[in-house]
Amino acid sequence: MEEKMLMKGNEAIGEAAIRAGCHFYFGYPITPQSELTAYMAKKLLKMKDAVFVQAESEIAAINMVYGAASTGVRAMTSSSSPGISLKQEGISYIACAELPCVIVNMQRGGPGLGSIQPGQADYFQATKGGGHGDYHLIVLAPSSVQELVDLTMDAFDLADKYTNPAMILGDGLIGQMMEAVEFKERKKINLPDKEGWTLTGCKGREKKYIVPFNLDPYEMEKLNLKIQEKYNKLKEKEVRYETVNLDNADLIIVAYGIVARIAKTVMSNAKKEGINIGLIRPITLFPFPEKIIAETSEKVNKFLVVEMSMGQMVEDVKLAVNGKAEVNFYGRVGGVIPTQSEILTEIKKYLK
Amino acid sequence: MKKVFESPKSLTKDPFTYCPGCHHGIAHRLVAEALDEFGVREKTIGVCPVGCSVFAYVFFDCDMICAAHGRAPAVATGIKRAKPDSIVFTYQGDGDLASIGTAEIVHTANRGENITVIFINNAIYGMTGGQMAPTTLVGQVTQTSPYGRDPKTMGYPIKVAEMLSTLKGVAYISRVALSKPAYILKAKKAIRKAFQSQIEGKGFSLVEILSTCPTNWGLSPIEANKWLEENMIPYYPLGEFKTPEEVS
Amino acid sequence: MAKILIDEERCKGCELCIPACPKHIMVMAEYFNKKGYHPAKQIKPEECTGCTFCAITCPDVAIEVYK
Known part of the structure; x- marks a missing residue:
């Protein structure tokens, strides 16, 4: 059955998580995601x-x-930028132990205590590992409240499928805004059995242990290679993106999350100006x-990456464009949101 | 003739990797005996720390998970809340529990999490090579207090059992030592009471175990036992600090 | 009648069983085990009461006691 509701982004994540079977939440208050913690309570x-x-801390x-x-x-925690920094040690352990879980980061302006307004300056932290060692999170970036719902549910499935922590990388704006959302009936997917690694007490079997270390460097290297294999599989099978109007474009904007929505307004306004x-x-x-960025760069020779950061995702775009x-x-x-007119002015600079 | 003493079932056959005379082995055995005696081995999940006893997962024959330094009580909270029927214990040293993990231990105790904490206080960091611990005695020489611990700049040794016993969520706390058979027998009783308290759902239990670190103290195991009795026990008195009436 | 069995290869020669024994019949052997330690050894086994003090003191769980 489909239900339509008007929900705040942060609360929508909570409802989605519970409907995805996550009944274990551990959190600590921080603006601008505290509504999620309160909703779970x-x-x-x-x-x-x-x-x-x-909890007593992140x-x-x-x-x-x-x-x-x-x-x-299925377990989850959520926070915003400074709190996510505190979680990095734990996230590295969970990635090494190959356990699934979902972490929500409703980013705010940084660095330091920063601001409480929306930001996207945790892109490096989220996508390049964040903590120590070679690991990655599965990082999903929603750009509407509906997508917060859908991607939160997907995050649990992906985490289970790859036994790897997954992160919802939103921002303070998307967490605070209210939109109509639907909780659609989801089709059942086959997920790997957890029995092989869960700790349940050793009744009727040999003991099991979860240890995110190995003092034998060759064994530790093997573990790294095994984890890397999962990332390769993710790159092969789980890439998701949206494209709009790629054919005959004079310039391609690359943006994620809330900035991509602003970019869509920019597109329609630009169209009016030809x-x-x-x-x-x-x-x-x-x-x-x-791949899609590389392919598009064969056809369109101008890109503009727009972020609420000093330029983080742009590095990955440059690598893809090569x-x-x-x-x-x-x-x-710092919490400032780019306006559509600023972006359009910027675009015109490059199309002169 | 009947066997009257043997290695408990809750220990594996793997020889301990600890230094000669180190009390970790005795503490491991006492915990394992308690798990055997209560018949809970098959529903126990142990949380080992960072430090010498990071290898406890090898020695305990029950499900085990290794936590980050100081975080064992938080990990144990997650396990116990997700599987309330399991028996959950953490095994932590003094650097782990009383320094980097103070927030976790205080709040886990304060929430009255129904878990058992085995706290090894040997007044020094073992695995990193003998640095000052929060429990290092005043004047005690370590790698990072080479002129002796000076309370003016390094603070005083923390009395964990006393401190935590002020918290309402705590059901059972006692401090024991392992330096002679009489103490070991008492330690065994305390560990049993701690697990009994958990089995009966009474709430948080902790046993602080005064232990030796002959290697980093620079003493023979026998001298180390003597040093513990002459220096640690006067500052860290043995006994029960909190007992639920029903657990006796 | 009591007796103890020492797993000499587990023993690390820490000597803690010596003062633990109320009958003073624990010593260290003169030979080495594979790890290079002098393992614990019981002298005058006939005096052993099976009190288990050596075993409960042993940090390496290297002693079994029969009674």
């Missing part, structure tokens, strides 16, 4: 066999997720949609 504390813990929260995930349940703009919107930031087109960048930071 309101719902889970009333549910049978569900757990909500307000560090504790991610480690509670680590513990809960080791028993095979400027033809295309858009590539990465939905998975890891794995990054490099010198075949001109890649420009426009960014606003």
